[in-house]
Amino acid sequence: MKPSTLRIGYRYRPNRLAESYDAIVIGSGMGGLTTAALLSELGQKVCVLEQHYTAGGYTHSYEREGYEWDVGVHYIGDVGAPTRTRKLFDFLSDGKLEWAPMDEEFDRYYVGDKVFTARAGKQAFRDNLVRQFPDEADAIDRYMELLRSASDGLSAFGMGRMLKPWQRTLATPYLRWKTPEHVFRSTWDVLSELTDNQDLIATLCGQWGDMGLPPKQSAFMAQAMIARHYLYGGYYPVGGSWKIADSIIPKIQATGGEVFTYARVERIRIEDGAVRGVTMQDGHDIDCDTVVSAAGVANTFRGLVDSEISKSTGYEEKLDSVEPSFAHLGVYVGCKDTAENLGLPKTNYWIYPSNDYDADVERFVSEEGAEFPVVYISFPSAKDPDYLNRHPGTATIEIVAPAPYEWFERWQDSTWGKRGDDYDVFKKELGERLMAHLYAKLPQLEGKVDYYEVSTPLSTNWFGGYQRGELYGLSHTAKRFQQDWLSPKTRINGLWLTGQDVVTCGVTGAMMAGLMTTTAMVGMRRMGPVMKKIYG
Template identity: 35%
Template sequence: MWLLVFLVSFLIGVGTTFWYLFGRQSPFTVDSVRDPEPMELDQKKRDKVLKQGFTREKVPQSLDAIVIGSGIGGMTAAATIAKLGKRVLVLEQHDQAGGCCHTFTEKGFEFDVGLHYIGQLHENSFFRIVMDQITEGQLQFVELDKHFDTIIIGTGEEQRKYTIYMGKTEMEEHLKKQFPNDVKAVEEFFKIMKISARKTPFLAGLKLIPQWLALFLLRSGIADLLSPVFRLIGSSATEVADILTSNKDLQIIFAYFFYGVPPRDSSSLINALLLHHYKRGAYYPRGGASEIPFHITKVIQKYGGNVLVRAPVTRVLVDSKGAAYGVSVKKGQEEVEVRAPIIISNCGIFNTFKRLLPPEIQAKPEIQKRLDMMKPGQGSLLVFSGFDATAEELGINSTNLWLFNNNDMDAMMDDFFSLEKDEAPDNIPMMFITFPSAKDPTSKIRHPGKTCMTIMTMVNYEWFEEWKDTTVKKRGDDYMDYKMRFANNLFDWACMYFPKLREKLVFQEVATPLTNVHFLGAYRGAMYSAEHNLERFHIEVMAKNRCDTPVKNLFISGQDVFSCGIAGALHGGLLCASIALGHIVYIDLFLLKKKLKRRKAREMAALAKKLQ
């Protein structure tokens, strides 16, 4: 009798698990991807998609989900849910959709805000399949030059220049040629990159299985037996680099994608993933970064949803039982309630828990514990420059530059972030330079004879905090003078490498952390959201930092779920959709990837047979 009960229970468990993993409709299909339509160049028609203002009448009836924020994490979650035939409403506080993927145009110059280049978009890659699915094949990409990044360390006679090449084997081999005495160190780092890329799904799995099970696997040591990735993510980038090599220049190469955290306090796995991301190529959206929200919005609308802007969410509505059931949107002087059974916040954990939840919910210990897992990220400052000249006339191309004053990144960042407000503009230790118009061939058609440059560096929010209560565009002369000190020093540094820029400059604008707060809704101006320090990537914190929250029906998406950047935020959206739907969409994507690879193999076999 007991044996029969056990067998029945086992079969029910297996059946339930199989149904949970494979038995439900997939939002992703081969047939949903169609040939790209001609690019929409009419700005008025584009604005009807990207700048549709919030009104009660534009809110779809019988909503299935509401997403707060139209960054790539929120839009990925929204499109994934929508493709199951559900009505999703995305609400954006800015006047156009896209978050860090939006662009803005001033004086005939178009600038990207947070998307500078993307990797892992080669044919049938996981990331490419996701992008194709959430835009239904309408998003096209341009592959950048093989030499996609240049790293310059030091100034004057002490300057050293290193080049980073894309390519499955070329990236490693090219780096070895530049560091002939550190071949072994390069090989070991690329092994770490390989482990990081292949085993990262284990880390995502921690957020998809029940929390008690994840913690059991970690605390029992079983997880470490499965993969070294669980130890690697908590290892300091500086610690690992010191083991590999004493060459400080090479150590910079291992961690040159700065995001506000010194290598000493950052995860070696995250830094390895960032470089691996471009191993098979660096790409840029054809038509600019705003093509991403433009096409995702159309997919959401296709299934009965909508994306509305000028729709600041003031609070998440929570019932007496502690469950979220809607949001309140400010429209003029009134508050409009919009309801749905699923609420997804893509505006960051601090904005969500500190600003959108009722005070009595914020005060709950379980909410405070989630907040204590993270700290606010570093602010960023961007300089947008426009030139009346072509890329050829300026002597530029699609290659990005990363500049460092010296090769001790930990000391540089420590010293800079400890400076007083007045000292900071004259002591900038590092910056990133990119030319978006040189990456996009359609820019020559859409903005002929014009070139754009974006410079980025990291800054303290506190240096700008005295102006936080002023109005955008009306912050006063002292604010303008202060931010232009940063801009002038950064621009002068750029002109050392591109001397033709100065005489062709006709437009310049500077975005500070306060700008990021206003336009992006970024907490304390942090474009990369919560700080990506070692405490955040402690493996048990990773297991506990999940998409579901202590508030029933409220979920978190975006960069705070997994990691920073476009790819990190997109995975945050996929993880969030999986939890909100109770259906692991990653399995659907992996099965789709296998199907596409088989189809490609058949096509290649047929072609080979035909040629014979």
């Protein structure tokens, strides 16, 4: 098996570090890179420390056997026009990141034996729903209105997270007024008041895999965030998802900062209630009084911060009020023919056994051999107009499905690539089950697949630095969104949080967290001119 060659970032060695840094960022995912780039814009010299062999976190790509796959970016919304999201991507990447639109029908939901779709554009999205559910026009219009009001709530919610605790106390009445109560209810409760048409509810929740919880478990906040994000369709980064980190890193380097890979932080050093720096896995200490953890809150307070300090500052207890999101399997498929010849679409396929997503999940976790509650299929080489320049005559496909972490726990102390025959056999069996879904939807691929490999939650731990193979960091329950401590500022002086656990998952969610963390760190006044540059 040929190893991956697609690596970005600079390999860590103690002698490659600068004499001093203004800030250290742990983790080079979208949250960490955004924070580092914005601090660099403010003239700071930032050291980003990434444990993996390449930068980007879930936005990284890898190559093997002449194919290239992304691991955590299938589509991004809100970038087809000069939106707040697009302007921030443009700013961070110096305009170098380009976006290719997917098909108008960007999502297709196979629900039992029925097929439903989502179309790009607010009006087209609404009209397409009404076309599929002609008796439900009123419910659909009320749903669109709920999305709109949830959006105001999301802005207020984000603003609340940036405030210092005393400011938040003062602002509470305003924030409550701006945040509609339904965003903290379950998605199911909200939608079942609009309609009792189970197929419509299933179609509206057809993207639940994008935030990881079926409707009875998820907060409507998470449902609304995802639905709004993709309302104008899906886009793919031209050149592959690794281009995201590749285009941001120069901004960090411009003020003397660097993004180091193979740089695992072992511990955040804290003395007298304040951060002093980090200790690396090789034992080397890097001194700095500002450390931003973009490695997830569980990793931070149950790994990087001494347990005595996590306990005394209350974080150990607070972590009990949130849960890890589900873990997943990935299948990375390579074909020796082009997406066009193979008839691969620029549409995501979501395959569900029935329209009762919660019951399907329940069955899956409790009954051995039960069907996957969702199988997601994406066609990256079809979406990327530059793919054939890098890998002529080939095509790639990615399949994602949930998998309980417990299935893999017994191998968790083994090493990647050497987990044993029983693990390989189990992986093979799971891979075959998922490939059967691919062939069922695209029978023309029979005999055309040249290579495929399977990743498990242990791969997520190994490459992404997670503890339970978390697909999206913390689970997106209503309870999670009511945890004020999930905010950039921590109770430890000089320690800040960013990334998907601060507000929500998604590349954009992590990027917006980076903007919030930087603003909380330097204050609105210093951030003002940067905001002006970004948003005009």
